[in-house]
Amino acid sequence: MLAEIYESYRRAQTAQLLEVSNTFFVPLLVQEPEDWRAAKNRIAFIGQETLDWKFGAEDASMYNYEWNCPD
Amino acid sequence: MSLTDFLKSADSIRDIIAGYRQFDFASAMPRTRGSPFWRYFRGVKEVFTERGETASAIFTNVIRCAAETQGAGQGYSLWSIDENIRRTYLDWQKGLLTAELRALAPTLIVFVSGPYYDDYLTEEFEGLEMTAVEPFDERVLSRLRAPGLGDVPAYRTYHPGYLNRVKRFGFGTLEAAIRDAEK
Numbered sequence: 660m661l662a663e664i665y666e667s668y669r670r671a672q673t674a675q676l677l678e679v680s681n682t683f684f685v686p687l688l689v690q691e692p693e694d695w696r697a698a699k700n701r702i703a704f705i706g707q708e709t710l711d712w713k714f715g716a717e718d719a720s721m722y723n724y725e726w727n728c729p730d
Numbered sequence: 731m732s733l734t735d736f737l738k739s740a741d742s743i744r745d746i747i748a749g750y751r752q753f754d755f756a757s758a759m760p761r762t763r764g765s766p767f768w769r770y771f772r773g774v775k776e777v778f779t780e781r782g783e784t785a786s787a788i789f790t791n792v793i794r795c796a797a798e799t800q801g802a803g804q805g806y807s808l809w810s811i812d813e814n815i816r817r818t819y820l821d822w823q824k825g826l827l828t829a830e831l832r833a834l835a836p837t838l839i840v841f842v843s844g845p846y847y848d849d850y851l852t853e854e855f856e857g858l859e860m861t862a863v864e865p866f867d868e869r870v871l872s873r874l875r876a877p878g879l880g881d882v883p884a885y886r887t888y889h890p891g892y893l894n895r896v897k898r899f900g901f902g903t904l905e906a907a908i909r910d911a912e913k
Contacts (some may be wrong), residue, residue: 660833665743668826672737676822679815684805686794686823688746691786691834698786700778703836704771704909705827707843707889708793711783 661690686710733795733819770890774840774904776849779906792843794823820853827854828878838911839884840904844892845869850888853880860886861909862905871903873910883911 665688672680687709695701736742771787795847796805808816830838841851845868852858855876862868863885874884885907893899 661830662743662747664826664829664833665747666740668822669737669740669743669902671822673818673822675818677737679818680733680737682798682811682815683738683795683819684798685731685733685736685742685746687791688750688794689788689830689834690747690751691788692751694784695786695788695834698784700783700785700838701834701836701843702774702785702838702840702910703831704774704786704787704789705839705841705843706791707797707847708807709791710796710807720834 675703732798735910768824768895770842770901770904777905788836790827790830792827792841792847794826795799795819820850831879831882836882838908839874839882840907841874841877841884841886842889843885843886844888848886854887863906866903866906871906872898873907883907885910 731742736746769803771789772848775787787807793808795808797811798805806821841847843851848860851874855874855878858874858876860868860872860874863871863873871885871887874886877886885903886905887903888896888899893901893903
């Protein structure tokens with residue numbers, strides 16, 4: 660069902676959108692984990708923006724975060 | 731890949747979804763996995779699993795596409811681009827989150843977008859109402875109600891990076907949300 664939703668958005672391309680679409684990276688699209696439907700508690704987290712998913716010591720210092728993972 | 735690639739290739743959906751599943755909350759990426767963002771998400775699941783209940787989690791974002799303004803292969807905020815381009819993009823993604831949530835049927839929704847993204851939520855969810863959840867004020871933790879959210883308990887709190895930085899909040903807003911949802 661999610662794939663159908665995404666396909667409908669992929670097809671909903673206007674000339675105006677195609678003019679500017681190179682200004683954007685590919686969208687974040689989700690898929691349920693295998694245990695999703697059977698789980699009693701299904702939690703959807705929704706964050707801010709899809710920038711990148713990297714995180715390193717430099718980010719830790721920005722967040723004043725105790726950093727325990729080796730670089 | 732750009733949004734153009736996505737729009738022009740029928741295979742792009744399959745590939746992006748495969749990447750999402752493979753990412754699996756940064757399970758195979760020790761450096762990323764240790765961030766406040768992903769620790770927070772795993773911590774929420776643990777609240778339920780420690781009670782002996784099954785729990786599954788999924789994540790997405792209010793803004794789906796990063797802006798590419800410098801040609802350097804790096805993602806930038808939507809705020810960094812021309813307002814007309816931003817508007818064109820937002821018109822395109824409108825309704826996507828609502829449709830996904832309807833399909834996913836979660837039992838709890840937690841927006842970790844913070845108050846600065848409330849305008850986007852208001853645009854996405856017509857008739858959105860926000861109510862503070864005690865003991866926090868509305869900016870810190872709000873219950874969200876809107877037709878597009880159905881009857882699912884939905885909350886908005888700060889980004890985990892900020893919650894981690896402001897020690898008095900920490901995991902407290904999430905625990906308060908879960909308590910409120912179970913009333």
